[in-house]
Amino acid sequence: MKYQDVFEMHRLPTIYPIGLPNLFILEFFLLKLLPALAAVTEKICNGEFELGKTFLDTSSGTWAWCLAWVCRLLNVPLRIVTDPAVDSRFLRVLEELGAIVDIVLPQLGEGPQTARMRRMHELDADGRHVLLNQYSNPLVALSYSPVAELMAEKVGEFQFVVGAVGSGASTAGVIRPYRSVFPETRLIGVDTFGSVIFGLPENKRILRGLGNSLMPGNVDHSLYDAVDWVDAPLAFAATRRLHQETGIFRGPTTGAAWWVARQIALENPNSRVVFLSADSGWRYLDDVYNLDWLHEHGAYMDPEIMPTAPVIANHPNQAVPPWARYQWDRRTLHDTMVTRTDIDSIPAGVAL
Amino acid sequence: MKITRNARAISLRRFTHLGELLQLAFYDGVGEVRRGLLTLPCPLFYVEVTYCPDRTGCFHILPEGKKKALQAAYIVRQMCNDRCLGGVLTLRSNIPPAAGGGESTGDVLAVVEVIAKAIGDKISPELAAHICVCAEAASDSIMFSDEAVLFAQRDGIILERFGGPLPRMLVLGLNASPGKGVDTLAFPPAIYSPSEIEAGRVLRAAARRAVQRQDVELLARVATGSAKINQRFLPNPAFDCLNALERRGVTLGSVVAHSGTLAGALFKPDDHKSLAEARRVLADAGFGDFHIFTTANHEFEEELAA
Numbered sequence: 001m002k003y004q005d006v007f008e009m010h011r012l013p014t015i016y017p018i019g020l021p022n023l024f025i026l027e028f029f030l031l032k033l034l035p036a037l038a039a040v041t042e043k044i045c046n047g048e049f050e051l052g053k054t055f056l057d058t059s060s061g062t063w064a065w066c067l068a069w070v071c072r073l074l075n076v077p078l079r080i081v082t083d084p085a086v087d088s089r090f091l092r093v094l095e096e097l098g099a100i101v102d103i104v105l106p107q108l109g110e111g112p113q114t115a116r117m118r119r120m121h122e123l124d125a126d127g128r129h130v131l132l133n134q135y136s137n138p139l140v141a142l143s144y145s146p147v148a149e150l151m152a153e154k155v156g157e158f159q160f161v162v163g164a165v166g167s168g169a170s171t172a173g174v175i176r177p178y179r180s181v182f183p184e185t186r187l188i189g190v191d192t193f194g195s196v197i198f199g200l201p202e203n204k205r206i207l208r209g210l211g212n213s214l215m216p217g218n219v220d221h222s223l224y225d226a227v228d229w230v231d232a233p234l235a236f237a238a239t240r241r242l243h244q245e246t247g248i249f250r251g252p253t254t255g256a257a258w259w260v261a262r263q264i265a266l267e268n269p270n271s272r273v274v275f276l277s278a279d280s281g282w283r284y285l286d287d288v289y290n291l292d293w294l295h296e297h298g299a300y301m302d303p304e305i306m307p308t309a310p311v312i313a314n315h316p317n318q319a320v321p322p323w324a325r326y327q328w329d330r331r332t333l334h335d336t337m338v339t340r341t342d343i344d345s346i347p348a349g350v351a352l
Numbered sequence: 353m354k355i356t357r358n359a360r361a362i363s364l365r366r367f368t369h370l371g372e373l374l375q376l377a378f379y380d381g382v383g384e385v386r387r388g389l390l391t392l393p394c395p396l397f398y399v400e401v402t403y404c405p406d407r408t409g410c411f412h413i414l415p416e417g418k419k420k421a422l423q424a425a426y427i428v429r430q431m432c433n434d435r436c437l438g439g440v441l442t443l444r445s446n447i448p449p450a451a452g453g454g455e456s457t458g459d460v461l462a463v464v465e466v467i468a469k470a471i472g473d474k475i476s477p478e479l480a481a482h483i484c485v486c487a488e489a490a491s492d493s494i495m496f497s498d499e500a501v502l503f504a505q506r507d508g509i510i511l512e513r514f515g516g517p518l519p520r521m522l523v524l525g526l527n528a529s530p531g532k533g534v535d536t537l538a539f540p541p542a543i544y545s546p547s548e549i550e551a552g553r554v555l556r557a558a559a560r561r562a563v564q565r566q567d568v569e570l571l572a573r574v575a576t577g578s579a580k581i582n583q584r585f586l587p588n589p590a591f592d593c594l595n596a597l598e599r600r601g602v603t604l605g606s607v608v609a610h611s612g613t614l615a616g617a618l619f620k621p622d623d624h625k626s627l628a629e630a631r632r633v634l635a636d637a638g639f640g641d642f643h644i645f646t647t648a649n650h651e652f653e654e655e656l657a658a
Contacts, residue, residue: 138546145550153557156570180551180577181558181570 036066038143136217144173159271164210168219368454371609399458452612572605
């Protein structure tokens with residue numbers, strides 16, 4: 001591969017302590033470069049992709065960016081299906097990299113995600129596209145193992161790994177191989193209100209990049225020890241606070257994960273905590289880093305009143321903003337939602 | 353040096369191992385997946401060989417039936433380009449047969465080294481590894497005695513030098529089902545799943561860190577992780593008991609022979625108290641045939657008085 005070195009320099013995160021001696025950041029240039037490389041090269045190597053075909057997937061974030069980058073350097077065509085909410089400046093990045101961008105307007109009674117899926121199926125049916133399937137391709141999760149390798153080599157044992165969950169691939173892809181040496185390490189998934197991943201009802205979300213309106217196939221609920229739901233105002237305030245406290249300028253999923261990880265690190269001074277940081281803050285200057293926008297969208301939180309501990313929920317349906325935690329205890333979604341309806345039997349206020 | 357008609361008999365002892373601290377499939381330098389292992393050397397198990405060289409051009413080996421070792425002798429002869437080289441090789445070993453204690457590689461390596469010694473040659477571990485793989489298809493890595501290495505046992509090459517010897521540790525070895533060994537070559541090689549191969553990256557990185565920092569606890573966790581994966585292919589009857597001891601904090605981790613019935617518990621070098629406790633529990637569970645030793649930077653090759 002001609003541009004192997006470019007990816008070699010960017011595919012892995014840097015890891016360093018941030019703010020507290022026991023709190024580490026896994027700072028990615030772009031989180032999804034590893035899976036984008038793996039998914040595209042797999043389809044080229046196994047012959048599924050042939051000349052005349054176009055790679056296809058749906059995304060409005062880093063997955064689209066990473067695919068566009070990888071496909072550009074491998075000189076293969078890419079079509080990205082996205083919705084009108086996508087930032088027009090970000091579109092230019094994709095188009096500069098040669099991706100064909102398909103903006104799908106929802107039809108009557110259709111959500112944006114359903115519209116995207118409908119368009120994907122239409123395109124997939126014509127036989128000229130190769131679907132990359134971010135949400136269900138098992139290779140996407142498998143591709144993160146070099147991150148776990150890096151953690152084991154550079155630091156050794158972490159007692160807590162904290163990561164935002166959107167497709168479920170990065171947290172699962174890191175913790176599965178990591179637990180082959182450190183089976184006790186606790187995985188804390190960070191989700192947001194209105195996301196269905198951990199059993200909450202679907203609702204409008206303005207915090208993007210984590211959570212999902214549909215259940216991604218790659219989510220393996222039984223890997224998570226706890227789930228934290230963080231709402232948009234808190235995540236945005238945390239993102240700005242991280243910037244102001246440390247100069248580390250990152251996107252809102254990083255802010256959410258940092259705030260959760262920081263609290264765990266403070267409460268467990270003898271444990272090492274690491275959190276995943278997906279992308280830089282540049283894409284969010286007009287919203288997350290813009291006070292006017294925050295106020296207009298009711299997404300502003302006064303830094304003075306940021307909660308320093310989550311509300312412990314005894315069941316996902318008791319999770320309330322701005323920040324709730326549920327002890328998932330590595331169970332399946334079904335076990336959590338259906339079997340454990342007898343919520344009185346669960347002790348209240350379980351410590352993490 | 354040429355062997356003369358009256359050359360005297362020469363002997364050496366080759367120590368082997370008690371299973372593998374890590375065995376899985378790993379990525380090599382170009383991204384190919386290769387089987388590899390990190391062996392746990394054991395100063396209790398050994399093969400002794402006595403070589404009476406002659407100029408008949410034929411090798412005889414005792415006990416008969418050690419075909420791999422015999423083949424190795426001929427490979428060495430060919431490499432020396434000395435058609436007349438021959439002699440009688442007598443092998444003795446105290447390793448439980450087919451238990452995964454490296455008897456087969458021990459035989460082969462002892463033969464290779466004793467012939468090299470007889471002709472006044474020193475054979476490098478890399479070349480010895482190559483000959484072992486030629487003679488027996490899959491070889492252990494006992495020839496690399498000074499340094500912990502990740503060894504591709506079917507390719508005869510080093511995948512990674514971990515940059516130092518193994519940390520010192522105390523080992524309680526046992527043979528989980530004495531008399532019921534495993535024929536390494538008849539036993540089909542494990543087919544690892546993609547997620548197991550990815551886990552191998554972390555196990556390998558942790559092993560590297562453990563060697564570089566001489567961290568026994570971390571190395572013991574690597575051993576347990578590897579043993580857990582191996583349970584799917586060749587379950588060791590003692591593993592559950594060993595695992596329970598680890599969870600109780602009595603042991604630091606568990607090691608198994610990935611192609612045999614040997615297993616062991618790992619401790620800090622001076623923790624004889626925990627070892628005694630583990631031994632008691634294992635004995636109560638019906639296990640015996642214990643082998644207790646400390647790993648150290650042994651000189652694994654020891655000359656015997658001829």
